Amino acid sequence: MRTIEWDDSDSSIKMIDQTLLPGELKFINCRNIAEVCEAIQSLRIRGAPALGVCGAFGVALSAQLSSANTVEGMIKDMKTAGEAIKKTRPTAINLGWGVDRVLQVAEEEGLDPQLIRNIALEEAKNMADEDVAVNKKIGKYGAKLLRDGDVVLTHCNAGRTACVDWGTALGVIRSAVADGKKITVIACETRPLNQGSRITAWELHEDKIPVQVITDSTAGFLMSEGVINKVIVGADRITQEFVYNKIGTYTHSVLAKEHNIPFYVAAPVSTLDPESWEENVQIERRSEDEIRYIGSCKDLNVPAGVPILNLAFDKTPMENVSAIITENGVFYPPILLDEIILG
Numbered sequence: 321m322r323t324i325e326w327d328d329s330d331s332s333i334k335m336i337d338q339t340l341l342p343g344e345l346k347f348i349n350c351r352n353i354a355e356v357c358e359a360i361q362s363l364r365i366r367g368a369p370a371l372g373v374c375g376a377f378g379v380a381l382s383a384q385l386s387s388a389n390t391v392e393g394m395i396k397d398m399k400t401a402g403e404a405i406k407k408t409r410p411t412a413i414n415l416g417w418g419v420d421r422v423l424q425v426a427e428e429e430g431l432d433p434q435l436i437r438n439i440a441l442e443e444a445k446n447m448a449d450e451d452v453a454v455n456k457k458i459g460k461y462g463a464k465l466l467r468d469g470d471v472v473l474t475h476c477n478a479g480r481t482a483c484v485d486w487g488t489a490l491g492v493i494r495s496a497v498a499d500g501k502k503i504t505v506i507a508c509e510t511r512p513l514n515q516g517s518r519i520t521a522w523e524l525h526e527d528k529i530p531v532q533v534i535t536d537s538t539a540g541f542l543m544s545e546g547v548i549n550k551v552i553v554g555a556d557r558i559t560q561e562f563v564y565n566k567i568g569t570y571t572h573s574v575l576a577k578e579h580n581i582p583f584y585v586a587a588p589v590s591t592l593d594p595e596s597w598e599e600n601v602q603i604e605r606r607s608e609d610e611i612r613y614i615g616s617c618k619d620l621n622v623p624a625g626v627p628i629l630n631l632a633f634d635k636t637p638m639e640n641v642s643a644i645i646t647e648n649g650v651f652y653p654p655i656l657l658d659e660i661i662l663g
């Protein structure tokens with residue numbers, strides 16, 4: 321089961337609606353760019369690698385929908401769609417990467433509109449396949465860092481639902497389990513949208529990998545009690561200075577450092593952003609309502625009129641990172657992004 325794929329039956333993008341998990345496993349189809357943008361904004365599709373593939377399929381979809389009969393007209397329509405998709409969420413670099421990769425192939429190889437439609441779709445489908453292969457490699461390298469009996473803390477969801485399949489942080493755990501190791505996962509709830517309790521716990525429970533959910537604020541106590549051996553998280557963007565990931569990741573990194581617990585980041589090379597500095601990276605600020613109410617409950621969680629700051633991501637300094645696990649191998653400090661990219 322893939323999180324996202326092209327539906328050939330009606331030329332649309334098929335994806336799991338992650339807002340309904342764990343209660344309901346439902347697939348939705350996005351048939352135009354407005355639906356793609358809505359799905360991304362409302363986190364029906366989420367997680368950096370899945371967003372990258374969604375961006376790619378989105379641009380491919382715009383090519384199928386375009387009625388342009390010139391190459392220039394077709395590329396213009398695809399760029400307009402790409403810009404709209406990129407604006408939906410600013411932090412995960414994979415989204416723009418997915419959009420740009422399909423646009424680039426279309427511009428370089430598209431000799432006529434029908435050829436552009438075909439190669440854009442083929443490239444997006446290739447990216448979906450590549451994502452699975454990359455995650456398997458991340459898993460293979462990362463599994464070597466885990467020992468039989470380890471208790472691993474993870475934050476948010478960096479599993480198969482955040483990718484096309486297998487996952488990055490959870491991919492490492494899946495690979496270790498496939499190697500015969502017994503791993504127990506502590507999944508942080510990940511307020512306010514609860515990707516940890518809703519999605520990570522669902523994925524692992526389905527796979528029969530032992531998982532226990534804690535509130536985000538329980539992590540430090542468990543570390544101080546010696547319950548947690550390792551922390552593995554995913555990433556939305558990695559610059560030379562910081563790992564950007566779900567809000568709360570930084571806190572876990574500080575606590576892990578304090579308690580001498582390895583803090584690993586598992587991510588594909590497409591998440592690396594060697595060009596950007598702190599001032600160029602926008603941390604997504606989401607609606608106050610995600611905190612003012614809990615889930616779909618209409619009772620107030622915060623008094624009306626009290627302002628709320630709902631930041632979706634934070635940044636963990638590289639000095640708190642014990643290693644970055646990628647498809648090119650495991651990289652230890654001093655971590656240099658150019659070295660990771662070169663492999």
Ligand SMILES: CSC[C@@H](O)[C@@H](O)C(=O)COP(=O)(O)O
Nearest residue numbers: 366367368476478482554555566
């Ligand atoms: C392999 S997913 C890596 C990250 O994208 C993940 O840890 C994360 O922070 C996802 O945030 P989300 O807001 O759910 O898209």
